[in-house]
Amino acid sequence: MTVAQSCMKAKFVCIQENLEVEVSLEIYTGATPNGWKITIMIEELKEAGVVLPEVNYHTVSLGGDQFTDEYTAMNPNQKLPTIVHDGRVIIESCAILQYLGEKFPSSLFPTDDRRWDVIPWLYWQAANIGPVFGNKLSYTRYITDANEEQKAHPMERFGKEALRLVSVLDYQLARHSYLTGDQYTVADIATWCWIRSYKWSKVDITTKPRVVDWVHRVRARPGVERGIGYGVPKDEIDKFSKERREQYKRGGGSIASNEALKSDL
Numbered sequence: 380m381t382v383a384q385s386c387m388k389a390k391f392v393c394i395q396e397n398l399e400v401e402v403s404l405e406i407y408t409g410a411t412p413n414g415w416k417i418t419i420m421i422e423e424l425k426e427a428g429v430v431l432p433e434v435n436y437h438t439v440s441l442g443g444d445q446f447t448d449e450y451t452a453m454n455p456n457q458k459l460p461t462i463v464h465d466g467r468v469i470i471e472s473c474a475i476l477q478y479l480g481e482k483f484p485s486s487l488f489p490t491d492d493r494r495w496d497v498i499p500w501l502y503w504q505a506a507n508i509g510p511v512f513g514n515k516l517s518y519t520r521y522i523t524d525a526n527e528e529q530k531a532h533p534m535e536r537f538g539k540e541a542l543r544l545v546s547v548l549d550y551q552l553a554r555h556s557y558l559t560g561d562q563y564t565v566a567d568i569a570t571w572c573w574i575r576s577y578k579w580s581k582v583d584i585t586t587k588p589r590v591v592d593w594v595h596r597v598r599a600r601p602g603v604e605r606g607i608g609y610g611v612p613k614d615e616i617d618k619f620s621k622e623r624r625e626q627y628k629r630g631g632g633s634i635a636s637n638e639a640l641k642s643d644l
C-alpha cells in the first residue's frame with residue numbers, strides 16, 4: 380500500500396465541537412527480529428489496556444519489497460520496519476518503539492524524567508545488539524560468498540563482541556529484574572528480539588543464567604506470545620521447521636551477500 384493510500388485509510392471522528400483526528404496505525408513489518416519489536420509492542424500496549432487506533436499490518440517481504448520505489452519513498456534506508464501514523468512516517472525500529480511509547484503512554488515507556496533510564500538502552504540496542512548479533516548471524520548462517528578462512532576473522536570479532544554484550548546485559552540483570560530497572564520497558568522488547576534467537580546466531584548465553592531466565596520471563600508474557608507469532612506458524616515460534624530454516628538461509632544468504640550491496644539508491 381502506498382503512503383497516500385495509507386493516509387486515505389485514516390479515520391476521522393468528530394467528538395463534540397472539537398474535530399479530533401484519529402488516524403489508523405499503518406505498520407510495515409515482517410517476521411524478523413527488528414520486525415517483531417513492533418508487533419510485540421502493539422500487543423504489549425493492548426495488554427497494558429491502551430486504546431489504540433485501527434492497526435493495519437502490511438507484510439514487507441525481504442525478497443525485494445524493501446527496494447520498491449513506494450517503500451523507498453517511506454524508508455530510504457530500505458529496511459523494515461516502518462510505520463505511518465497521523466500523517467507521519469517513522470523509520471528505525473527503536474525510534475518507532477519510542478514514538479509508540481510516547482504517543483500511547485503506559486509503563487512500557489516513562490514519559491517523565493525516568494525516560495532517560497530507558498532511552499540510552501534503546502540506543503544501546505540499536506547501535507550494538509542489532510548490528511553485532513545481525514553480523515554474527517550472517518557469518519554463522521547466511522554468507523555464502525566468502526570461504527571459511529575469509530569468515531574466520533569477522534566470526535571471531537562479532538562472536539566475542541556478542542558475548543561481551545551479553546555480559547553487559549547480565550550486569551544489568553544482576554542489579555534489577557529488567558534491562559533498565561524493575562520495570563519491563565521498550566528496551567527489553569528491542570533487546571529480547573535479538574537475544575532470544577541465540578541458538579540461531581550461535582551466541583552461547585547459557586553461561587549467564589540470569590540472561591537465560593530473563594529470556595524465558597519475557598517470552599512468557601502474553602503480549603510477547605502474540606507479537607512474536609507475526610508471520611510464523613504457532614508451532615514454529617520457538618523452533619523453526621527444517622523447511623523454514625532453509626527458507627531463512629536462502630533469504631538471509633541473498634541479503635547478506637556483497638552482491639546485494641548497492642552504492643546508491
Ligand SMILES: N[C@@H](CCC(=O)N[C@@H](CS)C(=O)NCC(=O)O)C(=O)O
Nearest residue numbers: 411412413458459460471472473634
Ligand atoms: N536499524 C534498523 C535495522 C533494520 C533492518 O536491518 N531490518 C532488516 C530485517 S531485521 C531488513 O530490513 N533487511 C533487509 C535488507 O537488508 O535488505 C532498524 O532497527 O530498524
